[in-house]
Amino acid sequence: MLNDVFTYLVAGKAGEGIKKAGSVAASLFAGMGRRAFQYDDYQSLIRGGHNFSIVSTAMREVGSQYGRAELIVALDARSYEKHRGSLADGGVLVCDPDVISEEGVAPEGTSGTLVTVPLREEAAKYPYPELRVGVAGAAALCAVTGLSPDDLEALIRDEYPRDLENNVAYGRAIYEAIISATDVRFPLERGDDVLPILAGNEAIALGAAAAGLDLYVAYPMTPSSSLLHYLAKHDDALGVTVMHPESEIAVANIAIGAASMGARAMVGSSGGGFALMEEALSFAGMAETPLLCMLSARSGPSTGVPTYTEQADLRFALNQGHGEFSRVVASPGSFSEAYRVTAELMDIAWRFQTVGIVLTEKHLSECSATIDIDIGAAPWPEPKLATGEGYRRYAITDDGVSPMLFPPSEELIKSSSYEHDEYGVTTEDAETITVMHDKRNRKLAAIEKHVRGLSTAVWHGDPDAPLILTYGSTTMSVLEALRAGGLRAAVLQLVYLEPFPVWELEGLRGARPVVVEQSSTGQFEKLLREKAGIEASASVRRYDGRPFDPVELARSLEEVLS
Amino acid sequence: MTKRPASDETKLPLWAGPDDLTTYGENTWCPGCGNFAILNAAKSAIRSLEEEGVGRERVVMTAGIGQHAKIFDYLGLSGIYSLHGRAVAVAQGMKLANPDMKVIAFVGDGDTMGEGLAHLMFAAKRNSDITVVMHDNGVYALTTGQRSPLSPEGYKGPSTPHGNTEPPLNPLVLALEAGATFVARGYSGDISGLAELITDGVRHRGFSFIDVLQPCVTFNNRYSEYNELAKPMTESPLPFDEALALARVRETLPLGVFYRGERGSAEELLARGRNPVVDHGCREDRLAAVRKLLIGSTRPGT
Numbered sequence: 001m002l003n004d005v006f007t008y009l010v011a012g013k014a015g016e017g018i019k020k021a022g023s024v025a026a027s028l029f030a031g032m033g034r035r036a037f038q039y040d041d042y043q044s045l046i047r048g049g050h051n052f053s054i055v056s057t058a059m060r061e062v063g064s065q066y067g068r069a070e071l072i073v074a075l076d077a078r079s080y081e082k083h084r085g086s087l088a089d090g091g092v093l094v095c096d097p098d099v100i101s102e103e104g105v106a107p108e109g110t111s112g113t114l115v116t117v118p119l120r121e122e123a124a125k126y127p128y129p130e131l132r133v134g135v136a137g138a139a140a141l142c143a144v145t146g147l148s149p150d151d152l153e154a155l156i157r158d159e160y161p162r163d164l165e166n167n168v169a170y171g172r173a174i175y176e177a178i179i180s181a182t183d184v185r186f187p188l189e190r191g192d193d194v195l196p197i198l199a200g201n202e203a204i205a206l207g208a209a210a211a212g213l214d215l216y217v218a219y220p221m222t223p224s225s226s227l228l229h230y231l232a233k234h235d236d237a238l239g240v241t242v243m244h245p246e247s248e249i250a251v252a253n254i255a256i257g258a259a260s261m262g263a264r265a266m267v268g269s270s271g272g273g274f275a276l277m278e279e280a281l282s283f284a285g286m287a288e289t290p291l292l293c294m295l296s297a298r299s300g301p302s303t304g305v306p307t308y309t310e311q312a313d314l315r316f317a318l319n320q321g322h323g324e325f326s327r328v329v330a331s332p333g334s335f336s337e338a339y340r341v342t343a344e345l346m347d348i349a350w351r352f353q354t355v356g357i358v359l360t361e362k363h364l365s366e367c368s369a370t371i372d373i374d375i376g377a378a379p380w381p382e383p384k385l386a387t388g389e390g391y392r393r394y395a396i397t398d399d400g401v402s403p404m405l406f407p408p409s410e411e412l413i414k415s416s417s418y419e420h421d422e423y424g425v426t427t428e429d430a431e432t433i434t435v436m437h438d439k440r441n442r443k444l445a446a447i448e449k450h451v452r453g454l455s456t457a458v459w460h461g462d463p464d465a466p467l468i469l470t471y472g473s474t475t476m477s478v479l480e481a482l483r484a485g486g487l488r489a490a491v492l493q494l495v496y497l498e499p500f501p502v503w504e505l506e507g508l509r510g511a512r513p514v515v516v517e518q519s520s521t522g523q524f525e526k527l528l529r530e531k532a533g534i535e536a537s538a539s540v541r542r543y544d545g546r547p548f549d550p551v552e553l554a555r556s557l558e559e560v561l562s
Numbered sequence: 563m564t565k566r567p568a569s570d571e572t573k574l575p576l577w578a579g580p581d582d583l584t585t586y587g588e589n590t591w592c593p594g595c596g597n598f599a600i601l602n603a604a605k606s607a608i609r610s611l612e613e614e615g616v617g618r619e620r621v622v623m624t625a626g627i628g629q630h631a632k633i634f635d636y637l638g639l640s641g642i643y644s645l646h647g648r649a650v651a652v653a654q655g656m657k658l659a660n661p662d663m664k665v666i667a668f669v670g671d672g673d674t675m676g677e678g679l680a681h682l683m684f685a686a687k688r689n690s691d692i693t694v695v696m697h698d699n700g701v702y703a704l705t706t707g708q709r710s711p712l713s714p715e716g717y718k719g720p721s722t723p724h725g726n727t728e729p730p731l732n733p734l735v736l737a738l739e740a741g742a743t744f745v746a747r748g749y750s751g752d753i754s755g756l757a758e759l760i761t762d763g764v765r766h767r768g769f770s771f772i773d774v775l776q777p778c779v780t781f782n783n784r785y786s787e788y789n790e791l792a793k794p795m796t797e798s799p800l801p802f803d804e805a806l807a808l809a810r811v812r813e814t815l816p817l818g819v820f821y822r823g824e825r826g827s828a829e830e831l832l833a834r835g836r837n838p839v840v841d842h843g844c845r846e847d848r849l850a851a852v853r854k855l856l857i858g859s860t861r862p863g864t
Contacts, residue, residue: 027860196859210852212845214838215659238851239843241658241833245651246684253648253681257624257655260642261663263838265655283645375853380845390576406839407640407663408619412577412585416634416643417627423577425587426635426643 002088002551003484004058006145006186007066010137011052011083012075014045017134021073022053023368024138024159026197029057030370033191037369039065039547044222044306050078059189062369063334063476066484067549070186071144073137074099075119087112092184094140096120113184117177126166135160135167139174146187149175198371200364200473201227203335204268204294207342209238210378213292214263217243217251221273222306223362224296228268248273252280252291259289260415262406264346264381268294271313272303278320281355285325287415288394288402288440290349290383294342294358296365299545308545309362311472311518314527317359318498326443327355328451329498333458333475335371338364341495343378344454350381352401352447359497361518363547364473386411392422396435400442448499456496457504465489466561467513469534471497471524477548478516478557485554489514489561497527505532512537514560516553519543578638583608583618587635596750596776600697601633603748604666606757608639611664611764621664621764624652626673629704629778630697633668647677650685653692654828660839661829664764665692672702672710675731679711686740686769688828693744693763693770696733699778707781719781733773734809734820738802743768743823745805747816749792750776751785755817762819768827775815791815 010021019040029036036057043049054065068088074080077099087093089111097116119136123129135156142152152175153168160167198206205227208216218228232242245254248269255265267277274295284291297313299305317329328348332338338360345356386395386403391411395402402422405413414424419436421427427436460479461468465488470478475493482489492513494501505528515525515536520543528534538560542548579586583605591597608618623639625631627646634643644652653667674682674696685692701719702708708721712733717726737745744766748756756774763770775792777785795818800808805821 030860196856198856198859202859206852206856210848212842212848214842215655217655234855236834237855239836239841239848241836241838243658243832245654246680249648250651250654250681250684253644253651254655254658257642257644257652257657258659258838259655260652261622261656261659261839262842263655263659264842265659279645280648283648287642289642373856375849375856378849378852380848407622407660408617409640410619411640412575412638413640414634414643415641417645418643420643423585424643425577425585426632 001070001186002066005056005062005066006058006188007054007056007069007088008071008141009052009054009069009083009086010073010075011050011079012133013047014042014049014051015047016075016130018051018053021134021137022055024155025055025141026368027159028141028155029055029188030195030197032188033194034059034188035061035195035370036197037062037065037367039367042307050082052079052083057188059191062480064480064547064550067551071140073140075133075136090184092144092182094178113182115178115181117174117181119174122173123170126170127163132167132170135171136174139171140178143175143178144184144186146185195370195372197368198335199226199366199368200335200338200360201296201366202230203338203371203373204342204358204360205230206373207339207378208266208292208346209240210339210375211343211346211381212264213240213266213346215241215243215255215258215265216268217245217255217265218268219244219248219251219273221270223298223365224268224270224273224294226366227294248276249280252277255291256280256284256287256289259291260287264350266292266294266346268296270296270298271300271316274316281327282321282323282325283417284355285321285323285327286417286419288353289415290353292346292349292356292358294360297359297361305545307362309473309518309547310543310545311361311474312520312523312543313359314497314519314523317357320357324437325355325440326352326447327357327498328447328496329357329359330496331359331472332364333472333493333495335364335369336373337495339373340377347379347381348447348450350383351450352443353383353404354443354447359472361473393424394420394422394436394439396422396439398442399446400439401446444499451496451499451501452503454496456494456501458493458495460491460493462488463490467492467508467511468516468557469494469513469528470516471495474516474518474548477550477553480550481548481553481557484550485558487554487557487561489557500527500531502532505534509533514538514540514557516540583638585636585638589636591629591632592780594779595629596699596778597629597633597697599750599753600695600756600774600776601636603753603756603760604633604637604695606753607760607764610757610761616664620662621666622656623666623668624649624656625668626670626678628670628673628702630668630670630673647673648681650674650678650681650692650694653694654685654690657690657692658829658833658838661691661833661837662840666764667692667694669694669696671696671698671700671712671733675711675733683736683740686737686742686771689741689743689768689825691768691827691829693760693772695760695763695772696774697776698733698773699776699782700784701778701782703778703781732809735806737771738806738809738821741769742771743825744770744819745821746772746819748772748774749788749817750774751788751792752817755794759819766822768823768825788815792817794818
């Protein structure tokens with residue numbers, strides 16, 4: 001096992017419970033006190049096609065799936081053909097004999113072991129055989145990691161309780177067949193510390209909830225939908241109201257209406273849906289209505305490749321909306337950061353009556369991992385409130401922030417999308433227009449002052465080694481690549497992107513870093529040049545919709561870091 | 563810096579203009595515009611509601627963009643001045659955030675039957691407990707007289723110099739079919755009747771849609787036509803099918819409540835008794851809820 005990472009890959013058709021099989025593995029590893037990272041590769045379809053799930057586990061934090069797996073379970077011919085080249089040296093590939101054209105052909109280019117087990121024939125002995133094959137994954141996993149038949153039965157009892165007896169009988173049969181066919185074992189060490197497992201979007205949901213989220217409004221769009229689903233499922237538990245209206249345009253305007261009444265509102269989407277909200281973001285900017293947004297990027301442009309990842313929406317997030325208004329953009333580089341950053345942006349949105357955008361990618365949104373969250377790190381946003389009589393919604397203040405007030409009130413509270421005077425009444429007066437622009441712009445300085453006190457960039461690795469700059473979910477890939485390749489590097493990860501943390505980059509003008517991102521044009525690299533005068537010595541980019549593989553990325557980094 | 567006048571001795575609020583429900587905002591509607599009547603009817607409705615114990619602080623407003631929307635600047639109600647076509651969406655957010663409040667969306671016919679039609683249809687479909695007052699002048703007045711979705715065929719405006727080639731939509735039929743539970747037609751030439759309709763609409767629990775015939779003295783002056791055809795309904799409200807049939811009639815313009823129905827509102831059904839703003843809760847409770855969920859999260863999707 002490379003670096004003590006054990007990787008399990010299970011592949012088959014959509015609808016066969018592939019993602020579930022991956023989750024079962026992640027859950028098993030977490031229960032053993034190990035760390036796990038789960039990546040689900042699926043297509044934009046419901047039945048058929050090809051899906052796979054990769055779960056990598058170690059005793060230390062794992063920040064990525066690994067492309068080469070110690071155990072592969074291929075449930076159909078396509079899976080076998082596609083993944084037989086991904087078997088790690090010494091690994092085991094379990095599949096049905098029917099899926100192999102020539103009996104006994106070893107997985108390509110590896111010293112691995114092929115174990116053919118009649119998965120489907122065995123499943124056909126029970127009702128609903130197509131729903132049974134996922135259990136084969138659990139059986140193979142237990143067999144190859146040296147767990148006992150009783151361990152397997154306990155796992156099935158927890159994870160596949162429907163038609164339990166038949167599942168157990170089927171699982172045991174597959175287990176026995178594998179045990180007797182190979183003695184390759186990967187015994188996995190156990191730890192004491194059992195961590196929960198969370199997907200990135202779930203961490204974002206919990207961060208928002210911890211920061212007082214009252215209302216989540218969204219229209220389904222991959223890869224943001226799981227945030228909608230999670231909050232809708234747990235609305236009562238969290239005390240959050242969730243609404244799925246007719247369009248993203250409705251989403252953003254409903255959220256703004258709600259926020260104008262004092263509700264901590266949040267919206268979420270991916271590129272196309274977020275583009276539809278753009279007019280409303282300017283509205284929030286002018287009306288100074290706090291609005292928290294989650295933008296989860298997928299492979300674009302346009303409809304693009306809906307279920308795959310990319311970092312091509314960086315400029316989009318930074319430049320959303322017509323006209324000039326403040327917004328804050330931050331991109332989490334880990335699951336726990338997703339929790340913290342979301343809560344921080346909710347706080348900033350309400351503290352400064354501005355737009356906050358959590359920029360993330362499919363890779364973080366939909367991957368899941370064992371997660372160690374400091375729940376108390378979430379701030380509790382409390383807007384500055386007005387007192388006394390003669391309320392002016394847009395009162396001129398030193399920091400540009402006008403105290404808020406919400407109906408019902410004896411005072412008149414008028415917010416507006418039009419340019420307005422201090423009372424919120426429409427104006428075309430030249431002097432007032434200037435004064436109001438200046439007032440809103442003063443918030444930029446106030447926001448920057450506040451953001452400087454936050455963790456706007458994070459240093460990882462060896463500070464004396466060559467420098468890598470990255471952001472977002474790619475951070476996880478870079479850190480895992482350094483571990484996979486045993487490489488020495490200093491990694492500076494930018495968390496906040498607007499206001500751009502130039503203060504974190506002071507002294508780096510001549511550093512000539514390697515810039516790693518998932519954009520074909522190098523948006524992040526260009527931003528570093530524009531904002532901080534930093535020239536990259538080399539660029540490592542991937543834009544085929546797939547996240548970096550740590551071993552491949554380590555190889556690329558090794559070439560450019562020396 | 564504000565241009566508002568200094569406070570006087572009449573004990574009106576700082577922002578007030580000629581009366582305690584009118585701001586100091588300079589009125590820029592054309593003389594004779596039907597919007598004045600709608601503003602007066604709205605003020606009258608608010609006073610009626612106050613007499614019933616619904617204080618003006620419990621009534622909030624929003625508006626789209628257009629000549630109609632200037633009512634936001636003039637009427638002494640709290641709220642948010644929204645975007646062209648989006649007032650119905652914004653109003654739903656306001657109501658959902660605090661279901662204890664009454665929410666009125668003043669919208670234009672171009673505004674809400676064009677840019678924002680989907681919001682109107684879905685607000686009716688989900689029976690959002692808001693009141694939509696549509697200033698129906700059949701024209702885009704603020705942008706100098708282009709045809710609206712309700713302009714008749716043949717209407718000539720700067721974007722249709724050869725005449726409008728499309729038949730108008732029927733707002734009452736659309737609202738009824740989409741599921742609105744209070745559908746009415748008012749006329750700016752009948753202020754007291756209109757005030758009553760707005761009051762009724764706000765009282766109604768569910769989605770209220772009031773189509774207000776409003777002549778545009780500059781671009782689409784239909785006073786004489788409306789004065790002749792717009793007459794109070796003899797029987798009101800009607801059973802749904804009869805209301806629909808009457809809404810289809812184009813030869814006369816009956817005024818009053820066409821239909822009134824009862825079903826659960828979007829906010830009651832969605833929030834299930836929760837008032838997001840009032841029930842915001844405290845940090846400790848939230849963190850406890852998050853902690854509980856996190857601990858139970860042994861796999862994604864749980």
